[in-house]
Amino acid sequence: MTSPINYLTLFTLLPLLALASPLDRSFPVEEKRMSGTSTTSARPLSFTPVSDSIGISAQMMFLGTKNKVYVLDKSENNPVTINGKYGTHPAWAVEYDIASNNYRTMDVYSNTFCAGGGVLGNGTWVVFGGNQPVTTDGVAVADAGAYHNTDGGTAIRMINPCDDESCEWIQGESSYDITAQNTGGYLQMTGRRWYPMVEALEDGSLIIIGGDKNGGYVNTAAQDNPTYEFFPPKGDGQAVYLQFLADTLPVNLYALTWLMPSGRLFMQANRASILYDWKKQSTIDLPKMPYATRVYPASAATAMLPLTPANNYNPTILFCGGSNPPQWGNDGTAGYNVTAVPADNTCVRISPDDANPTYEDDDYMFEGRSMGQFVYLPDGTLWMANGVSMGTAGYGNDKYSVGQSYGQNPVYMPAIYNSSAPLGGRWNRTGLTASPNERMYHSTAILLPDSSILISGSNPNADFTNEQWRSRTDVEKWFPWYYNEQRPVLDSPPTTLSYGGASWNVSLGSITDEATVASAKVVVIRGGFNTHAIGFNQRYLQLDSSYTIDMNSNTSTLHVSQMPGDSGPFIFQPGPAMIFLVVNGVPSEGEFVMIGSGRLGDQPTTTNAALPSTQVIAVTPTETASAEQSGAPTSGANAAKSTGAASSRVSLPSGSLIAAGSALMAVLGGAFVVL
Numbered sequence: 001m002t003s004p005i006n007y008l009t010l011f012t013l014l015p016l017l018a019l020a021s022p023l024d025r026s027f028p029v030e031e032k033r034m035s036g037t038s039t040t041s042a043r044p045l046s047f048t049p050v051s052d053s054i055g056i057s058a059q060m061m062f063l064g065t066k067n068k069v070y071v072l073d074k075s076e077n078n079p080v081t082i083n084g085k086y087g088t089h090p091a092w093a094v095e096y097d098i099a100s101n102n103y104r105t106m107d108v109y110s111n112t113f114c115a116g117g118g119v120l121g122n123g124t125w126v127v128f129g130g131n132q133p134v135t136t137d138g139v140a141v142a143d144a145g146a147y148h149n150t151d152g153g154t155a156i157r158m159i160n161p162c163d164d165e166s167c168e169w170i171q172g173e174s175s176y177d178i179t180a181q182n183t184g185g186y187l188q189m190t191g192r193r194w195y196p197m198v199e200a201l202e203d204g205s206l207i208i209i210g211g212d213k214n215g216g217y218v219n220t221a222a223q224d225n226p227t228y229e230f231f232p233p234k235g236d237g238q239a240v241y242l243q244f245l246a247d248t249l250p251v252n253l254y255a256l257t258w259l260m261p262s263g264r265l266f267m268q269a270n271r272a273s274i275l276y277d278w279k280k281q282s283t284i285d286l287p288k289m290p291y292a293t294r295v296y297p298a299s300a301a302t303a304m305l306p307l308t309p310a311n312n313y314n315p316t317i318l319f320c321g322g323s324n325p326p327q328w329g330n331d332g333t334a335g336y337n338v339t340a341v342p343a344d345n346t347c348v349r350i351s352p353d354d355a356n357p358t359y360e361d362d363d364y365m366f367e368g369r370s371m372g373q374f375v376y377l378p379d380g381t382l383w384m385a386n387g388v389s390m391g392t393a394g395y396g397n398d399k400y401s402v403g404q405s406y407g408q409n410p411v412y413m414p415a416i417y418n419s420s421a422p423l424g425g426r427w428n429r430t431g432l433t434a435s436p437n438e439r440m441y442h443s444t445a446i447l448l449p450d451s452s453i454l455i456s457g458s459n460p461n462a463d464f465t466n467e468q469w470r471s472r473t474d475v476e477k478w479f480p481w482y483y484n485e486q487r488p489v490l491d492s493p494p495t496t497l498s499y500g501g502a503s504w505n506v507s508l509g510s511i512t513d514e515a516t517v518a519s520a521k522v523v524v525i526r527g528g529f530n531t532h533a534i535g536f537n538q539r540y541l542q543l544d545s546s547y548t549i550d551m552n553s554n555t556s557t558l559h560v561s562q563m564p565g566d567s568g569p570f571i572f573q574p575g576p577a578m579i580f581l582v583v584n585g586v587p588s589e590g591e592f593v594m595i596g597s598g599r600l601g602d603q604p605t606t607t608n609a610a611l612p613s614t615q616v617i618a619v620t621p622t623e624t625a626s627a628e629q630s631g632a633p634t635s636g637a638n639a640a641k642s643t644g645a646a647s648s649r650v651s652l653p654s655g656s657l658i659a660a661g662s663a664l665m666a667v668l669g670g671a672f673v674v675l
């Protein structure tokens, strides 16, 4: 049994979680810099290497601040060492500096092999679970072994990201004592979780779901941990049984989970889908997943499509690829020639909060892909890369393994998915070029503030090796088509956004072309915790907006709502995110913004104030204006015309940055549809 004392002890750590305003330390105001200056060799639509090695293989990765990326690997014989609390050993955690490409090794005690993670509503990142200690060749051991690692099965590690290299991982110092059923005092979960799913809840806490007790290819009844728990703990702190996690054996690791506006969790594992109400502990069965298994080790690319005013913030989940093998093997091995099985190429989508949700076919991919990775770009398109076209995730010492990998035929070509394009035209790779580097099992990719994508990792091996397929420690970037274009500037970006409340204004400067102004939008992106081709908590939300074009002053203003009120915390959970101004598909630099109160607990919500009506204020005739409108306090408003009626009065700004972006789109054959 777990003693309540453990939680009291845990809460002594929670000042780190709950009290500090993260805005004070995590989100310093940084000087704006033009994108494109930090990476001189940036070629749009291409990959460019930026670091030969960060010392470890990026199995897990997230953006902590505008300039710092936190990278975790499993405990293994990496080429850099750290003199840590438990001795000198290979490192499996680093902080990567985006501007300099340098890295700082960090001391993580426990084995983070296939952990899950997420960010709390106050900005603290938390990483859950992992595997038992391992020694050389990845062999499990009962003690710290050659790598001085402790048991990660029940471990919880926290970090408050920083820019001054002062922050370290906050960790429990006691390992789980399986005999005494003692959770070790603090920062331990109720049970072992290898491959746990982590989803954020509306109060800024995290739910940690499922996993198995020790590593393997797929889950088994003996290994299964068919429960979930919360962090910080809720109620009595005990784990709660979830039948779905037993019914979906053996393929339910990293059970795919998204919080819905209804408050229910949409969950997908094996071929089953449910809506689960954790407050009532009730389950609604949804249709079966067609064509392929999407969850690990089939490992489809998955994403929640952009939440926009146009879709009324009703979430749609997209699944692309995965695998439909003849069997699944067991926790020791695939048990058949998995590398000979082509990966699936289908895409399906579902809107789980609809009255009668069904899986609908979406445009299929250019090729089959397992471990494809979706990353949001600020324009609302999804970048996809990484993965393989044969086999699955996982590895083993089997005669059919390629090296040790259960996947082969890496897919080197990226593709772009546009959910707002008509069916039949959503996938595009016009002008894209291939990466020279395979990114297979245990690779990652995340969005950076300058809208490039950082790609690293690939390590389908039990321990670090330079044999095929080697353990990759290099880093590359991919650049979107607009990377070197002049960018719009989000002046005075908000540091917080509330759920509902007053609208705010963004100056669009001297842009008065109505089509350009009408294209402007402010979007919020949470990149989330990235591992195993999953962006845990990755979400994209477009704020509602209207605009005013004033032809007298030749200026335009975008009026922008706060986050959706009412059910807002269910639509986009509280916590840090990036905010971008996007004009004609070209984004500003992303700035960090705190969504919600910046604290854990119930979030204040209110209705959204009505936006000012969109209007184009016509030029006041110079000769007669004063005579006609003398005494009128709001002469400009008198001249306002409704949208669309004033287009003949709009002039294109000469040398517009937006025109340059549009020109490039034209070069691309109009393939990139502007949202």
Ligand SMILES: [Cu+2]
Residues within 6 Å of the ligand: 113, 114, 442, 532
């Ligand atoms: Cu893994």
